[in-house]
Amino acid sequence: MTAIRTDGLTKRFGDLTAVSGLDLEIEEGEVFGFLGPNGAGKSTTINMLLDFTRPTAGSATVLGYDAQTGSDEISQRVGILPEGFSVYDRLTGRKHIEFAIQTKGADQSPDDLLARVGLSPEDGDRAAGGYSKGMRQRLATGMALAGDPDLLIMDEPSTGLDPTGINEMQDLVRAEAERGTTVFFSSHILEHVESVCDRVGILRAGELIALDTIDGLRESVGGGATMTITAASALDGVVDAVAAIDGVSNVTATGHRLEAFVERPAAKPLVVTTVADAGVELTDLRIEETSLESMFTTLIEGDEAAATTLAGDVESAPDRRVANAGGDE
Amino acid sequence: MTGHTLTVAKKDFADAGRSKLLWSIIGLLVGLSALGYIIVWATGEDIAAGEMLGFLAIPLGVLVPIAALIGGYMAIVGERRSGSLKLLLGLPPNRADVVFGKLLGRAAVIGLAVVLSFVVALVLSIVLFGGAPIVDLASLGALSVLYGVAFVGLAVGVSAGVASRGRAMALTVGTFMIFFAFWELLTAGVYYFAHDGFPTEYPATWYLFAQQLNPLQSFAYAASTLVEGQVFPVMFRFNLDPTFAAPADRVAGDTPFFLQEWFGALLLLVWVVVPVAIGYYRFEKADL
Structure with a gap:
């Protein structure tokens, strides 16, 4: 009932x-x-x-x-x-x-x-x-x-x-x-x-x-993560190469910083090697895991993207x- | 209304019975009644126990409404504002139970206060004046309870019908002020325009009926028939009306039933039925 x-x-x-x-x-x-x-x-x-x-x-x-x-x-x-x-x-x-x-x-x-x-x-x-x-x-x-x-x-x-x-x-x-x-x-x-x-x-x-x-x-929500790479020189040149990696999306570069969303854990080292192979010297690397908790927290804080991700579940599956x-x- | 009305009434009586404010008002009511007896006795004037009742009815005429209004105006809106209403309505009692249970509970509190005043008056009458007019005392007591219930009805009705404490207070105080301070001005004012002059000693019937509708007046006139001597309503006077006499004494010939004192007493119930009906209707529709 x-x-x-x-x-x-x-x-x-x-x-x-x-x-x-x-x-x-x-x-x-x-x-x-x-x-x-x-x-x-x-x-x-x-x-x-x-x-x-x-x-x-x-x-x-x-x-x-x-x-x-x-x-x-x-x-x-x-x-x-x-x-x-x-x-x-x-x-x-x-x-x-x-x-x-x-x-x-x-x-x-x-x-x-x-x-x-x-x-x-x-x-x-x-x-x-x-x-x-x-x-x-x-x-x-x-x-x-x-x-x-x-x-x-x-x-x-x-x-x-x-x-x-x-x-x-x-x-x-x-x-x-x-x-x-x-x-x-x-x-x-x-x-x-x-x-x-x-x-x-x-x-x-x-x-x-x-x-x-x-x-x-x-x-x-998946086990995705956001990678932030900081380098000694400009990173604009590697955006296309990083975006080409399977399981990587939303790649953006601003000056010496590059952000990429990684859906597949195995893609993370590939991002690093791709950037290194391009001859850029890495100075820092941060990885922020996207969990349900963090997604919910950002939703509570009023974040549109989190709402879309959580909402995507209702519509797509x-x-x-x-x-x-x-x-x- | 369901069987929960009485449960709500009992709980409300228990809760209101623990209110210090309400007990202060009851104390004032009982205290002033006692004081009246003691002062008259102390002056050594030769007054019979029966005449003392007239002295009792005058302070009651003002204090009972005030006690009833203060005791009732927060009954429902207070719970609505604080949120205890959600706790109450989350349980089986419904909105009708709340309105009628509150009405019963608060009426019981005021009834108890009035009865206590009369018990004190009875004791003092016997002790100080050597006797008590039991029947007169009891009937004035019953009339005073009815009088108190009328104002409890007004207050609980207002309390059910509004969403804020301020509005409840404004409406109850405003209504009381109309009865107490502006009734003569209003009714005699309308009379002036309708009849090209202020009321005479024998005015139009509708004007006399309007006096019956003011609970302060109908209480005093009905009380006058129960005690020795005339009980005048305690009200602001504008002297637009030449006399204080009861409506029943201002008709030439036979007094119609609706201008008689007993009917005025019955009309006190209008102040229970109408405000509670309006308040209940609004409360039933409200988003809490």
């Missing part, structure tokens, strides 16, 4: 298109990472799934219910960790958890839920207004787990957590996935999702530019994408 499905989901705020024609399908039991820079439209998408915000066009279903007309059924079965939430300062942590359990009609021990998110019974006795950012995040996660939801939607769950907290959050996601819970969570940090996600979608400026497994994405999606089930 499909846990989340969006069809042409679109949200415009005045002139700004926050989410544009989003088509997404997440299977039950899947752990899905929703990646993208801040402001890419991740929270707006999640807010539409939860009926906090109404779409301008398109539709969404959650656990088979329409996100708008079925929001009562949805909130009964879904655990939600919203983005930019705040706690009730005057109520204790335990009161928060008790309220969540009560509204879900569940029969759970508040202390068990507190323990699952790493809060002690003593923490539970304190007013949540005195909690640190990380503790508030844990508390809200505990509330989301009330009533054993079929689907967990977490918007930037690692916000405010220290590295230990992030590890615990990842363990929690794994544990929930093992219980059969579908997990949909967003992040702007790749490493927070890559170890736990079956599949990721990358959103940029409201559009889905990649949808694949982490391995699939890594493969599509539809067959593999389908195969990967199939393998997740």
